[in-house]
Amino acid sequence: MNENDIGGGSGSGMRDCVVVGAGAAGLSAALTLVRARRSTLVVDAGRQSNLAAAGIGGLLGHDRRPPAQFYAAGRTELMAYPSVELYTGEVTHGVHEDDGSFTVAFGDGRRERARSMVLAPGMDYRYPRLPGMDERWGGSVFHCPFCHGWEVTGRPMGVLASGAVGVHGALNLRAWSDRVTLLTNGSELTDQQREQLAVGRVGLDERPISRLDGPGAELRAAVFADGGELPIGALLVKTTLYQRSSLARDVGAGLTEPDEMLSVEAIKVDAMCRTGVPGLYAAGDAATSVPPSMASAVASGHLAGAAATVHLAAGS
Known part of the structure; x- marks a missing residue:
């Protein structure tokens, strides 16, 4: 499947999952989903927070690897699976529909629907x-x-x-x-x-x-x-992390309040990255309850993808 191969002005029908964000958490979630043969749309806004760094520190198997190389390798791995589509762009709005599905709108007017959603858009680092x-x-x-x-x-x-x-x-x-x-x-x-x-x-x-x-x-x-x-x-x-957009609130996710020690406006999730909204999951920096890292983002992305897969199986 080619990048941006979505087709049509309003997408190609209902997908199993839309993953918002193609950083470490989003790519990890998407890989878990597509290996379970779930049709998955991955949205990459190209705003990964660590792109300015010379290397990734402390990620086993990728220590000191340039972040851009890591993300490129992840996209290449994903594109080997037939059920994934990667769209380069940014979600401007999202809706949790009455039937339980999710609709996302892009800056170019395109709209896509999915039975589940993983929020992994990264965060706005303010210092x-x-x-x-x-x-x-x-x-x-x-x-x-x-x-x-x-x-x-x-x-x-x-x-x-x-x-x-x-x-x-x-x-x-x-x-x-x-x-x-x-x-x-x-x-x-x-x-x-x-x-x-x-x-x-x-x-x-x-x-x-x-x-x-x-x-x-x-x-x-x-x-x-x-x-x-x-x-x-x-x-x-000292850096405070805030949500980059209103998307999490749009689809019903709750947020934490930044405090003195952990300055993160995080999406509230449980141990399996569930937000409490059926079919809605969050991972990576956007949902961290600990100091953010690439290692924890990869792990939480996998959990979110697995939880979404289980949800989809129960509803199929």
Whole structure:
């Protein structure tokens, strides 16, 4: 089956499942479905969050592999199965119909229907926008030490966060560096939090930051508003994850509220990635209840695909 081989202005009839998102979770869910001979439409908006990274960190069998290569290999594997169709585009709206099916609409006016749906669109990663940050994102500036810490091991490191989450992140980062400084960017810590940092041999600087500096994509220092500098070669940044669109709400999924420690507006799911809406599943970053990673996304995608397959069998 060819990519974008959907045919017709309104699709080719009712499919078994539509998978929204072709990142690690979506591709994993789709592979599980098509191996169960379920007709599956996979929608790829091309917005995978880790495309900026040089390599995948910590995914068994793919450690340090460029993300784009991983996704290309996944699509190639999928396209070997006759029941899959891959559409490059973005879902603009979704409806949970009265008969239990799902309808999705695309930006070009196309509409598709399916008996089940897996939501795996990834997330909108929001972090403080300091000058010099965007061009270093996914390299020397990152949000997950387990994904990127090894590549910057031994450098002097900063953590841009405040409160309990900043203290936790800074103490954790000591696994990769003996020189870690918590940068609160103007926020103050409690005496207890200061003591925790001191016991953990973590530095503290509460001055407001004006920019990040360094040659090219490398990080050399955090520059403060008062003109001072802190030499660092890597920066861990507190990041909050939000849904990229209203699609989850459109089809009836519930969402969690971001909190201080786990800053994720996640789709609520159970252990089998079921949302509580019959036939609707969610996986990957969009439904994570733990810090996001490629490894957990692949696993949750498989569970969502398996749960959708069981649902389809019960209804056939």
